[in-house]
Amino acid sequence: MGAQWKAKHKDLAANAKGRLFGKLAKEIMIAARAGADPAGNSRLRLVVEQARKVSMPKETLDRAIKKGAGLTGESVHFEHVIYEGFAPHRVPVMVECLTDNVNRTAPEMRVLFRKGQLGTSGSVSWDFDHVGMIEAEPASPDADPEMAAIEAGAQDFEPAAEDHPVVFLTDATDLDLVSRALPAQGFTVLSAKLGYKPKNPVDPASLSAEDLEEVETFLAAIDANDDVQNVFVGLAG
Secondary structure, X not given: OOOOOOOOOHHHHHHOHHHHHHHHHHHHHHHHHHOOOHHHOHHHHHHHHHHHHOOOOHHHHHHXXXXXXXXXXXXXXXXXXXXXXXXXXXXXXXXXXXXXXXXXXHHHHHHXXXXXXXXXXXXXXXXXXXXXXXEEEEOOOOOOHHHHHHHHOOOEEEOOEOOEOEEEEEOHHHHHHHHHHHHHHOEEEEXXXXXXXXXXXXXXXXXXXXXXXXXXXXXXXXXXXXXXXXXXXXXXX
């Protein structure tokens, strides 16, 4: 959970499919500004691969690329905004948004953080490292994540857990390089993005079951906002 928060319940994840496509479409449009051809645009290539793996409709994918590249005549402008603060019980949270209207997003975040605490810029980010995060799964039973991390140039890795694949951690500038190298080490890349890893995550064992449920409910409400792209939480495990 320390790398990136995701809904645990499968029914909740299924209901969020439309939101997932919307978030990916934003990522695609922004990446496509540097060119509509994934072969010559590494950022676009990575997000297109991610979109295909979650079965985004081809029409939706193509439309997002063309819109972002300016091929439809439409103007696309999204502002990247980070909100920092705490979930209930002082669990640190970094919320990454892409919005076309900060004047809408900011008050919505203030409302969502009422059950926690919204901080100022830098109030929480100091306790996170900005890193590349690559989710991958072994292509064969013999694939060794530790050896793959070493050979591909990753800084570290988080072993696979229930409902979560292996996460390879890289320097922010090495994200594309490592994601290209992993297939040769026996791993299929599922997604690759920049994110925030907590330096001092809160141990879930220090919270009661009721407290953890309260944190999960808070995070689910944040993630459901249309402008939220990613939620990074300082909770171990």
